[in-house]
Amino acid sequence: MPNLLKLALLALLFLPLHLSAQDSDGLYNVNMKFYHLDLDIDIDKPKIKGSIYIEFVAVKDQIDELYLDLGEGMKISKIDGASAFEREGEEILVKLSGRPLRKEERGKITVHYEGVPQNEQLDVDGETVTKGLLVKDRGKDKFQSRLLALAAYPQAGYRWFPCRRGIGDKVDSVYVDVTIPVRFSTAVVQEKERKIPYTAVSNGVLEGTEILEDGKKRKFKWRHRHRIAPHHLTVAVSNFAKMEVEYKAKGYSFPINFYIFPEHLEEANATINRSKEIMACLSRTFGPYPYRDEGFSVIELGLPLGLDGMPTQTAVLVEDLRSFHMYQVVHQAANMWFGNHISPEAWQDAWITEALATYAEATWQEYKRGLNVYQIILDQKEYYEGGKLYLDNINEYSQERLSKKGMYVIHMLRGIMGDEYFYQTLKGITELKRGKSTYLSTQRFREICEYYASENEPKDFKYFFDQWVFGEYYPTYKIEYEKTRSGINLRVLQEKIEGQKQFFEMPARIRFTLEDGSTVEKVVQLKALADQTIEVELGKDFNSLEFDPFNWIFKDLQYSREILSSRSPIENMSIKTSQGRRKIALSFASPKKQNIEIQLIQKANGVDILEDKILQSQEIKKVKGKKELSFKLPVPPKSRGVFELKIIGKSDVFSKTIRVTQLEKRFK
Known part of the structure; x- marks a missing residue:
């Protein structure tokens, strides 16, 4: 189990997810409304120094304090708007200045802080992944350059700025000002040496820059005017080459920006060229992109991120942009709709957003190549283990289950609803047609599915959710x-x-x-x-x-069995597969002597195999009693295929479709 997600969800287990929620200690007595971060980042000796201006609203009368969280390694020097503050570990109690706030009254503070975020190194699906302040040096001598990134998804925004933990404390908007030294690094671009300036990238849209300290520093002013949870904030600094394409849809357009290491421009071309198609596919699936007034960005970090990248809001972080990692862009871009814009109401509901993001990988293949290739992606995500999607116990959490089983549950839901109602449901949720909340529970998801599917006759999907979401x-x-x-x-x-x-x-x-x-x-x-x-x-x-x-x-x-007569049946049929279904163990019994034919048929896939083809045919003479056979399918470990096995007797015909999965990745 990926420890990162388990730890994140353990934290969520004890946190209310509604902004208005409170507990006996008054931890959630205000709703956060606005953040303005003003950061100065030292590139040579990585460190953050700055402030965060916070606006909030009291959820009840007589509010004279609030709680914030801030990670180890970060120190607070003062808080404007506070008479005092106390800190214990990562928790900060802020005593507000002036009279207590009345219900619905707005308050504000500014926290001044600095330090080096204490990073976490965690194992995610076999990779060591670092969260917090990420640093990567590239090149040598005059080609040397550095990347700094602040990334703490999931549930760890507090590691680098004062905020409140949890996915439920969304603010209405956030401003991020980032000041860095004016600096250039040399890179070879299209076989020419070029001086590339350092850029600071964050969420939303860059609305301006400002030169400071007589040209020694530059401030980048990013603005994001949508609801956002703290862990979806990011800052990345490097000598990025920026590439931009324009996505056009009916009635609107927006830029898709790529911030890429300049030495990797060529290898990123395929993903950049496909980006408009990716956005068209996701918009067709989920509805219009929710942040189309600000655009969409992809940021290369060159670091293993696990979880197929990080879906920070309006900007996804990926390890690289090589074409065989294009699925990472698809997966994380899908999170802009489900994950960022529409968030789980409780930790148990996280399966919905993870399932839909993984399902987007299949719909992307369907969009490009049709249902046969869509099915290949489903084959690769099969999940035959036990375990529920909606969990009773956080210790049973499995990201693999939420991703793979969840994806197939979404696929089956599409099957029982039909395409028209299925896509109406997804778009109805993201466009807030069935309620204004940007939080989605499993129960509410089911209700919205039933609403759209019941256009002609009432539908009740309780049986489906009981079996596939709450069952094993x-x-x-x-x-x-x-x-x-x-x-x-x-x-x-x-x-x-x-x-x-x-x-x-x-x-x-x-x-x-x-x-x-x-x-x-x-x-x-x-x-x-x-x-x-x-x-x-x-x-x-x-x-x-x-x-x-x-x-x-x-x-x-x-198996499927066609009964031709009752004279000479084949009995006790067993067809077992292993090694990605390449190895087949076949056993059966024939009470009466008969000839039995065994056929292996390669099925058309609509791409490179256009019609079914019999690969092997063998007739076994005078079979009586028990018969056991084993053989292998001619499919290399890095390939896939669909086959049909037929066992033909006098009185019946058995058949089984065998979907051979890929055992080894083509690219590592």
Whole structure:
């Protein structure tokens, strides 16, 4: 489990997430409204010195104090607007000057502070990740340059400026002034040496710069006029090369800015060139970009960040911009809608934002290459372990589960709702059409889904959320069918794996391929039963049948069996896979002597394989009794593929679709 996220969520467990929340000590007796940070950053000896002006509103009468948090290594010299202050560890009690504030009355203080943030080094998915004040030196001699960045996502903005912990204490806007020495570094750009000035980048839009101290220093004035949580603030300083593209949509446009190490401009070209498409895809999925009046930025840090980067507001931080890390930009950009603009109401609701950001990776592939490649991304994110999305115990938290299982739950939700209502729901949430709160709970998410899906008839998704969000595991099916004059008799056998408490109820699609090559789709309702028989009316002859062909149900489909007669059935069929489904162990029994044919078919993917192809066909003569076989699929560890295994006897035909996943990353 990534320790960083676990620690962050442990902190959230004990913090109210509504701005108006209070506890017995008065820790949450005010709502923070506005921050103005004025920082002076020393590049050579990394250190912060500056102030933060804070405006707040009392949530009850007789407020004469408030609490702030500030990380170790940062010292407060004075607080304007306070008669006194006390500090214990990272907690600061501020005694306000003047008379106590009345409810809804506005107050203000200015905290003067300085120091070096105490960093955390944590293991995130096997990588050592540093949070706090990040420093990276690049190059040698005249090409030497330095990066400084203040980054503390998640839940650690207090490590570098006085604020309040937690995701619930959003301010309405924030100003960030950053003063740095006027400095240049030499870099080779397009085979020429160039002097690149140091730039300070923060959230929102740069509204101006100011030269100070007779040209020795420059102040960068950043303004962000949207609600923002402290941990979504960032500052990055280096000799960045800035590249800008303009994203245009109906009725508005905004810049997409890239702050890149100048020596990496060439390798960033693919991501820069795709950025408008990424924004178009995400806008189509989630609605208009919520910060379109200020633009969107991508900042290269050259440091391992874990978590696929950091979604600081209006600006995402990434390790680099090489094309095979483009998914990091997609993932973190999606957080601008769900994560930054729309935030979890409580720590248990964090699965929604993480699931949707991961789902964006799949929709990006669908946008570029279609549903077949979209499905490949889903294959790579399969999660067959136990565990819930909405947790009862913080110690059960798993970022992998929230990301992978959560992504598939969003996919299935799209399946049961249909595209029209699904996308209406996502856009309705981000555009605040179903309420003005920018906090989203699991219960509210379900209610909004039901509202949009109920346009023609009432929908109740309680069963879905109970199974997939509040429950564990997945259904395990065996499908059997027999043709009738009007269609088929379908039998669905459902098994429980160890630890599974319930059977699953789900709608399922069945696709029939007719004799003329056309297809017809039927939807059946699978009940939470061990054994269910369903009559499916078709009224036409068909050649083949596929159960849940587009994997709208996350499941283990052990096999599909077409029953031709009852004379010579194949019994005890078992098809097991391992090694990313490359290795297949097949066993069955034939009570009567018969010839059995085994076929391996490579399925079309719509990209480089345009039609199904039989790779292997083997007939086993005079089989009687138990038979065991094993073989490997011809797929290298860095590749993927979809195959169908068929076992054909006299009286029945078994088939299983095998989706081979990538075992090794192509790029590391």
